[in-house]
Amino acid sequence: MTKSVAIIGGGPAGLMAAERLARAGLSVTVYDAMPTVGRKFLLAGKSGLNITHAEDYARFVTRYGAANDRLRPVLDLMTPEEIRVWAAGLGTETFVGTSGRVFPKVMKASPLLRAWLKRLEGMSVTILTRHRWTGFDADTLLFDTPDGAKRVTADATLLALGGASWPKLGSDAAWVPWLKAEGIDIAPLRPANCGFDCDFSESFDTRFSGQPVRSVKATSAAGTTQGEFVISRGGIEGSLLYAHSAALRDALDRDGKATLILDLAPGRTVERLATDLARQDRKASFSTRLKKAANLDGLKIALLREVDPTANQREASGLANLIKALPLPVKRPRPIAEAISTAGGVTLDAIDDGFMLKSRSGTFVSGEMLDWEAPTGGYLLTACFATGIAAASGIDRWLAAPRA
Numbered sequence: 001m002t003k004s005v006a007i008i009g010g011g012p013a014g015l016m017a018a019e020r021l022a023r024a025g026l027s028v029t030v031y032d033a034m035p036t037v038g039r040k041f042l043l044a045g046k047s048g049l050n051i052t053h054a055e056d057y058a059r060f061v062t063r064y065g066a067a068n069d070r071l072r073p074v075l076d077l078m079t080p081e082e083i084r085v086w087a088a089g090l091g092t093e094t095f096v097g098t099s100g101r102v103f104p105k106v107m108k109a110s111p112l113l114r115a116w117l118k119r120l121e122g123m124s125v126t127i128l129t130r131h132r133w134t135g136f137d138a139d140t141l142l143f144d145t146p147d148g149a150k151r152v153t154a155d156a157t158l159l160a161l162g163g164a165s166w167p168k169l170g171s172d173a174a175w176v177p178w179l180k181a182e183g184i185d186i187a188p189l190r191p192a193n194c195g196f197d198c199d200f201s202e203s204f205d206t207r208f209s210g211q212p213v214r215s216v217k218a219t220s221a222a223g224t225t226q227g228e229f230v231i232s233r234g235g236i237e238g239s240l241l242y243a244h245s246a247a248l249r250d251a252l253d254r255d256g257k258a259t260l261i262l263d264l265a266p267g268r269t270v271e272r273l274a275t276d277l278a279r280q281d282r283k284a285s286f287s288t289r290l291k292k293a294a295n296l297d298g299l300k301i302a303l304l305r306e307v308d309p310t311a312n313q314r315e316a317s318g319l320a321n322l323i324k325a326l327p328l329p330v331k332r333p334r335p336i337a338e339a340i341s342t343a344g345g346v347t348l349d350a351i352d353d354g355f356m357l358k359s360r361s362g363t364f365v366s367g368e369m370l371d372w373e374a375p376t377g378g379y380l381l382t383a384c385f386a387t388g389i390a391a392a393s394g395i396d397r398w399l400a401a402p403r404a
Contacts, residue, residue, distance in 0.1 A: 002027045003399045006141055006154035008133045010037025011170075012381060013367025014160030015116060016078075016388035017395075022123040024396045029154070030125060031143060032170065033132035038113045039169040040162065044381070045109020051087060052080040053378035054096040063379045065246065067372035070348045071383060077393070078386045080378070090115040101378055133161070135178040139362075156362050156395045160388065163342030163368040164189045171368070173342075183359050185347045190253075191339035192373040193380075194245050195237030196330035204306045209233045211299055216240065217263035219325075222247040226266055231299070235334065236260075242340065242376045249333050249343075262326040264300045273320035286312040294323055303328075341380050343373040354394025355387065362398070366391035 005021050007014045010032035018028045030037065044050070053060060057079060064071045078086075084094045084102060092104045092112040104112060120127070132144045141157060143150040162171030173189055180186055214228040222244045229238035244260060251258035265273060276293035286305075290296045296304070304311050307326055314322060336342060346365050350358060357363045366387040374380050 003155040004029070005156045005158065005395055005399075006031065006152055007158045007160060008032075008141070009158075009160035009162060009170075009367070010034075010127060010129075011160060011162055011367060012038070012041055012384040013388035013391075014158065015120065016385045017158055017160065017366060017392040018120055018125045019116075019123065020389055020392035021395060022120065022125050024392075026396070026399070028125045029152075030120075030127045031131040031133060031141075031152075032127070032129050034170045035129055037117070037127060037129065038109075040166055040171060041113060041381075042109050043166065043169060045104075045107075045112075048103050048107040049109040049112070050101045050103060050376065050378045050381070051094060052083045052102045052382045053100055054080060054102050055100045060379070060382075063374050063377075064372055064383065065374070067348060071372060071386070074386045074390045075383065077389045078382070080382060083382060083385060087112060090119065099377070133175070136182070156364065156399055158364045158366060158391050158395060159369060160365075160367045160391075161369055163345060164336050165191070165339040165342050167337050175369070179346065182357075184357060185350045187344040187347050187371045189336060189342050189344040190249060191333045191336040192246060192249075192343045193242040193340035193376050194249070194336075194338065195232055195235055195241065195334040196245070196248060197235040197332050197334065198328065199331050200231075200234060200306060204302060205231075205233060208299055208302060212238070213299055213303065215266065216300075217266040218244055219261040219263070220244040220247040220258075221251065231303075235330070236328075237334070239376060245333070246343065246373060246375075248330050252330070252332065258330050260328045260330060262303075262328055264296060264304065264323050264326060265294045268294065270320045270324045273323055274317045277319055278316035290323075296323070340376060341368060341373060343371070345369050345371045347371045352394075354397055355391035356394055356398060364391045364395055 004027040007018055007030045010030050014030055018030050021028045061072050061075050062068055087094055090112055094102050095105055096102055130146050134142045134144055141152040161175050164173035176186055208231045212228050212230050217224055217226045218240050225243045227240035229236050229240040248258040273294055280289040280293050287301050290301050307328055311322055346369055351365055352358055355364045355366055367384045
């Protein structure tokens, strides 16, 4: 008799697991609380789906922080190049951007998702939407549906419910108390790839909110990266910041304070800046001197003065050092519901090598429910795909093993 698998969550991890399990000849049903599956996947593709990254693979696998060692063999199950081949098989050709990020040539997620769902339908995968999982009753899964409460039993269950970011798309972390009640170890969910509040003045906020700070370098415990970020209402957000968000968040948790160091003129040395600043006419305005000597625009000059209101009183060498290493304090991460992703979740020690919960036989976990994090750039989606495959492999092996 064909074994059945219930997959709870229709995001990238759940759908990838469904594909692999169906190929293995298992009967697969995907349950999702939302009216349609893949909603966060579609949101990620709204401005161009960053599906993976083309950097050297040896470097790629180091992007997962404390989870690097555990995820390395998992990532080998679906490497970035294999993701590109998989997407091409669904009619979505990809290209490598200047930053090394990989995108579909159509710059959309919807064609890929439509083709993927059509493939799953052809493999007899059943997808049931508006089925909100509400926990366990012994070995039975409980759901709220438009037709009332439903009880489901399956030979194996995969939980792929996501974290707590963008809850309106389905990842609301409602599962946390239910798994805790089962004695499963869960690290607190925290925002990742998120913006931060900076307690800017009202005048700075009003004037510059929504504007990008371009061509800067940022340094934190995570290292140094170059790019741009955006002044948001009361703080900062954007791709450059996301590379540092975990380091800043952890510093705030540990020390109660955190600072992002900004180089506002990455193309110039501090010595060159000091020389050029010293040549300026002291009778000229501060802004004019900075524009001529450092090529700073109005926003960078305003940010400089916002962080250090006495910047215009500095001598050339001190001002040059400030431009090259502006210490921007961040006060707190933005709420987890606004984050791109989350840290925390089911600890990796709570699952075995097949991604099955050690304390609940036959129940597996994949994707962002697990306690790992990575920066944006294709790393998040790649690991979701890969953990879905790892869990599918674990389920297949577990179902095939003889039972006493």
